[in-house]
Amino acid sequence: MLSISKDFAPPFKMIEPFFLIGSIFYFLGILFLFFLNPQSGYLDFNIVGWAHWFMLGFVMMIIFGAMAQLVPVVLEVGHFSVDMYYVIWPSLLLGTLLMMLGFLWSPAVLPYGGMLVLISMLVFLVETFMTLKKAERVTLTVKSVLFSNVFLTIAIVIGFLMSLALSGGIYLDLSLWLGVHVVLVLGGYVTLTIIGLSMILIPMFGLSHGFDETAVKRSFDLMVGGVSLYLFSAIVGWSFLRYLALVAMYVSVGFYIFQIWIIYETRARKAHDIYAKSMYVGFGSLSVSTVLGIVTLFSESEQIVLAAAWFLIMGFITFLINGHLYKIIPFLVWFERYSPLVGKEKVPMLHDMLPDKKSKYQFWFSAIGMTIAGIGLLVGNNTMFYGGVSFFTVGAGFMLSSVWFMLSFGKELKNKE
């Protein structure tokens, strides 16, 4: 029999700030979209600043918090030192706020914010790599955690160098290295992490068993190869390799979507709950984003680039994260407040801890808003974009409220002790 983790659930008080802060950044991030002009282009400082607010304050904050719980689950070993997570969220929070200050008002502040973000990520990386060393079974998920964290290390070093260049400290070809930074973060870290984790989580929640994993193995190899090739092309200055790298990444995503379809077809649990619906929108958006991405190989249109990025970040990544919050938060709260009561009194099931109406409103407002705003970006219609953002903002408000509801569930039990 293989060994199983002794520390599957880290202390709730350690993870709670990640989810609360991440949800606040998410709500404000959607609200801030009203103050952006999509026609400004992706090199505009306001848009770059917003992207960092959303990616660091929401995406990374939630991923890091989730990893505190998920790393032992997927690696089947305990954390090297879970207490290191107490350092991560304060430095990531302060660093992100300083970086926003730098992007919007004072570029000289950027390296200070960048340094704090760098520290938070290095702490995360050291903890993750040390935990990886303990892993006994080298599964595809273990490999994805390893490679994604290597890419993240390179991405944050490049990001820090770019912040020095922006403040005038060093010279760097910013447009070239911005592309590498984005590919390393979105493809190398976020997508690779999602590919690896979803091979554990999606079958676990859908009760899928005995499916073929060839497609995801191809997807993994192609994504690692594509991201590495993109980095190499920037170092040696061979721009034609970049196209080859992008093609490899798009084919990788195609294999990944096919794998998800196989898992979906073999699932025993067919309920169309808030989790399943969020996955449908997430993977649908990934498909749209991939098609648009392939079109950008033949077209110079900045609208298509923005729309592809929108469906990737606001459709795929956002809906996958939010959908999983409806699974992860109730579990952590249940584990903290109700597991000691099992066998002594009636305890709720995890689905009883979901805010039914709020989560439905969150889903529909967000899905409609995300789609309308994405189409607005694609056709270059700002009115349509802001109309979609209006719906999305209401949805984000319900998401924040849902997260608060789940985090507070059964709090009176703890206060009674």
Next chain:
Amino acid sequence: MCNIEKEQVFLATSTVMDPEVGFNLFEMGLIYDAIIDDECNIKVIMTLSTRACPLHQMITQWVKEAVEKIKGVGKVEVEVVWEPEWNISMAHEHVKDMLAGVLPPTS
């Protein structure tokens, strides 16, 4: 000679719920066997629906405590195995139907 029957052990394990899916372990088909010796020492052989189950240790502890409530029981041991790997065909029919949406979920 021990008078405890396997069915009593299975009944005891049916009081342990999986909070994620909302069914008890026995009807999920996660309890494979119960070995009872002459001194009423019991070894429960079970599995989990996934190797990555974050409640692994708690669930085995709950099974142990549930079986220890049987009158006259000796030592209780719980062994988690991964062969044969669990799949939905091992669950009871009403569980399959509820998960598939054929029957309405019960709270």
